[in-house]
Amino acid sequence: MRFTLHIWRQENARAKGHFETYEIDNISPDCSFLEMLDILNERLINDRIAHPVCFDNDCREGICGMCGLYINGRPHGNDDGITTCQLHMRKFHDGDDIWIEPWRAKAFPIIRDLVVDRSAFDKIIQAGGYISTTTGGVPDANSIPIPKHKADMAMDAASCIGCGACVAACKNASAMLFVGAKVSHLALLPQGKIEAADRVKRMVAKMDELGFGNCTNTYACEAECPKLIKRQNISRLNRQWIASLFGRDRNS
Numbered sequence: 001m002r003f004t005l006h007i008w009r010q011e012n013a014r015a016k017g018h019f020e021t022y023e024i025d026n027i028s029p030d031c032s033f034l035e036m037l038d039i040l041n042e043r044l045i046n047d048r049i050a051h052p053v054c055f056d057n058d059c060r061e062g063i064c065g066m067c068g069l070y071i072n073g074r075p076h077g078n079d080d081g082i083t084t085c086q087l088h089m090r091k092f093h094d095g096d097d098i099w100i101e102p103w104r105a106k107a108f109p110i111i112r113d114l115v116v117d118r119s120a121f122d123k124i125i126q127a128g129g130y131i132s133t134t135t136g137g138v139p140d141a142n143s144i145p146i147p148k149h150k151a152d153m154a155m156d157a158a159s160c161i162g163c164g165a166c167v168a169a170c171k172n173a174s175a176m177l178f179v180g181a182k183v184s185h186l187a188l189l190p191q192g193k194i195e196a197a198d199r200v201k202r203m204v205a206k207m208d209e210l211g212f213g214n215c216t217n218t219y220a221c222e223a224e225c226p227k228l229i230k231r232q233n234i235s236r237l238n239r240q241w242i243a244s245l246f247g248r249d250r251n252s
Contacts, residue, residue: 001027001094005040007053008101013109013117019099020050029090033077034060034067036089054113060085062226065163069114070101075165075224083163083226103164105173106211120210121162121178127206128199129182131191150188157185159227166221166229172213177221179207180233183240197244204241 002025010017024040031039034057041052058064067084071077077087092098100114108116146154160181167173183200186192192199215234222231 001025001029001089001092003027003036003089003092003095004097006097006099007114009053009113010102010110012112017110027089029088031089032060032085033069033071033087033089034085054111054115056115057085062086063161065161068103068116068118068163068165068168070103070168072099075103075168076163076226080223081226081228083161086226103168105164105167107173107175108164108167116164118162118164120212121164121175123210124175124179124203124206125182128195128202129186131186131195133191133194144190146189154185154188157181157188157229157233160185160225160229161227163226165224165226167212169220169224170213170216171218171220172216173211174215174221175207175212176215176234176237177225177229177231179203180235180237181229184233184236187236187240196240197247200237200240201244204237 002023005022005024006019007022008017009020022040022044024036024043027036027039034055037053037055044050044052055069056066058066060067062083062085065083068075069077069084071084071087076082076084077091079087079091102108102110102114103116103118105116107120108118110116158181160178162178164178166177167175183203186199187196219231222229
C-alpha cells in the first residue's frame with residue numbers, strides 16, 4: 001500500500017509548527033500505524049532526508065495510553081474503541097492522504113513533533129486520585145461486601161488509561177471524562193468513600209488550575225475513548241462535587 005503522510009513537525013513548545021509531506025509505499029495492510037511510522041523513520045534516517053518523526057509509544061498493546069495521535073481529524077484514528085497502536089493500515093485505502101497531528105490542548109504543550117506533555121493528568125491524580133486510609137491487607141479488602149453492579153461500574157471506570165483522547169476530542173479541551181472516571185472508580189467502593197469529598201474537591205480544583213476547559217455536553221469524549229468510558233462518570237463527578245460542598249455523602 002502507498003500513502004501520502006502529512007505530519008505535524010515542531011521543534012519545541014515555543015517554535016512555530018508546520019505540516020511536512022512524505023510519500024511512503026510498500027506498506028503491508030497488516031502493519032500497525034506505529035509500525036508504519038517506524039518504517040518511515042527508518043527511511044528518513046537511512047536516506048538522510050530529515051530528522052525522524054518524534055511520537056510517543058510504549059506497550060503497543062492498548063494498555064499504557066502513551067500513543068495518542070490525532071489522525072484524519074479523530075483521536076487515535078478512524079476506528080472505535082482502540083488506541084493508535086491498535087490501528088492497522090487496512091483501515092485506510094491504498095493511495096490515501098493521512099493527516100497526523102499531536103493532541104491540541106493548552107494543558108498538553110507540545111514537546112516535539114507529535115509528542116505532548118501529559119503530566120497534567122499525573123498532577124490531577126497526585127491531587128487526590130488515591131486512597132490513603134488504612135484498609136488492611138488484600139484478604140481484608142476482599143472480604144468487604146460490594147454490590148456487583150457497583151463493582152462492575154467501578155471496574156469499567158478504572159479501565160481508563162489516561163491517554164487524553166477525551167481532551168483531544170473536546171472543543172474546550174475538557175478533562176471531565178478522565179477525572180470523572182478516576183473519581184468514580186474510587187468513590188463507588190467502600191475503601192474510597194472515606195476521602196470522597198476531599199478527593200473530588202482537590203481533583204476538580206487541580207483540573208481547573210491546569211487550564212482544562214469545561215464540559216461541552218457534546219459527549220465527543222465518550223465517542224472517542226479507546227476504553228469506552230461512559231459519560232455517566234461525568235454526571236457522577238458533578239454529583240460528587242456538589243455533594244462535597246454541602247458535606248453530603250453521594251457515592252451512587
